[in-house]
Amino acid sequence: MKLKKRVPVIDQGNSLGFWGGKFGGNFVPETLKKPIEDLEVLFNKLKKDKKFINERDKYFKNWVGSPTRFIKLENLTNHIGGAQIWSKVVSDANGGAHKIYNATVHCLLAKRSGKKIICGDTGAGYAGKMLSMAAKKFGLKCKIFMGAKDIARQQPNVKAMKKNGAEVIPVYSGSQTLVDAVSECMRFWVANCDTTAMCVGSTVGPAVFVRICGWSTSQISRELKVQLIDEFGTIPKKLKLYNCVGGGSSSFGFWNEFMDYDKRQVEFIGVEAGGPKKSKKHAAPLTYGSKIGILHGAAQYVNQNSDGQIEETESISAGLDYPGISPLHCFLKDTKRARYTAASDEEALTAYKLVTKFEKLRPSLEPSHAFFVALKEAKKLSKNTVVVINSCGDAYKDRGILKERLGKKYVKSN
């Protein structure tokens, strides 16, 4: 399995949508074949259309608020005493996370296809919140599917969705988390694909959704590349990009523009959710060697039992609490372009405490996983190594959990 140079990774799948011949694809009910094909034709056309790209960039700049900041974490750098520690503060984006890029592009596509309704799934609530914002902005009706367990633990985002006029539909089946929300959303689309567009909230699902999402979040690395050159005059000789990985949308977007660099120069480190220390359950299929299986229309490494039933996951961060992983990351893992590891719930909390103690930055529980590994490794790295962590979400949505786990002093109101 080989990664091609000078070809966008999203376009490296074969004619059936498989990356490396075995990840991704379109394992969908017959009813969805036509709407997926229509979306593919539309997306393939528009991604080459200058007018469409200008339109996208206009919204990214004026509405999403790009570029998001690229800042040095001076205090943490001094405290750790190893590599230079930087952060790309993607949580600056309108709505507070990277999910806005994918949501905006899906709404633009929905408008072009003449659909009036858009449906989407959400775990942490960010994908849902951003889709509700974008839907409102572009005059689309919005339905968000969310696991009942996630609705309980991510209330701030639920309120935001409702405020934006979206209908939030609780999903009570299975583990009542993201995996079930995605299933229910796909079921809704099966029954309503004639009037409704679907937005899959991450780089998962049937191949075209993986591609659209990756194309959208790549805005992060486009900005970062410019910012790095502004700051260092060139791409640093030793650059390490740390990102949490749930479905994999923010990490893929954070890395995409650097794909063709040698990994000895630009290394990608994906941090999965290891779950509670004492629990056997986790959301880290790449780290803990899960087998390839099919989930939500795509072949990928996925937590499952020997019969092929998808296993329940456990993580403090709803946004990483997914048993599968993007086919793009499976591909990056097997081609050895990226390295994957995991951080536990407790480790993420430790990192959150450390970051907020030293910096004016409040990463949500998802990027806190990446911070933990980055800070641990930075200690052993030379001063000329540039470590960048994507702070892809803001902790405001996590205040309930943070208050419970760390006490009141770690929660500031916005």
Added chain:
Amino acid sequence: MLNPISVAFKKAKAEKRPALLTYTVAGDSSKKQSLDILKSISKNADILEVGVPHNTPVADGSQIQTSAYRAIEKGIKINDIFRIVRDFKKFDKNKPIILMGYYNMIFQYGDNSFLNKCKNSGVNGLIVVDLPWPENKNFAKKCKRKSIYFIQLLSPTTTSKRLKKIIQNSHPMNYFISMLSTTGGKLKVSPKEIIKNYNRIKKINPKKEIVIGFGITDKTIGKLKSADGLVVGSAICKEITRSLNSRQNPVTNVGKLVRKLKNKIK
């Protein structure tokens, strides 16, 4: 030897009625009970579809989901399902059985081992909901080698060009999804419209048997009689749930429901 599925269609045609296909989930609400249900309906059903329960079903409505979760909770495994089929075939060896499920379960078992097991336990056909054409080409070929029908799904969204290609490559039986819906949705298209679509598909190759499924109940089945076969699934799963909730015997109740369905299409 002719596949028992084709024999069943012939028999129904001779009686000038559509074949009645039932769908129940293996292991719902227990291994033994699901076998007893199959036995109790086999007199009136022509072809038995047996669902392989999966916990992330992307095309099933709430009734079938409930049945599937109930079966999984009781610990049903794929090998138990093969045992149920084998035991049923000891009771009624000529009644055709079709397994219906999602591809990951087959993929984990291994295509070839799965098909060998199917063959040995007496499975006559397979419906794999999330393995559409052309992705299913290879798998369908493997089925053919074992004389197992791979049943293609056709939907109202399937384009004419695609319909022709699928049917051209299909085995003797195909399955037309009546409307845009997950299983068990309320019939949102008139039976007349469904039959119109059905006839359009049937015309492509009249030799292929086409069954209609999704949203069919004892209220609507009578209006779809001109099809080669009709599938009732969610309505049966619902009856199992209702029986369990009211502490009645699902085996006798489902038996009665299927008899009623049969009477409506005679």
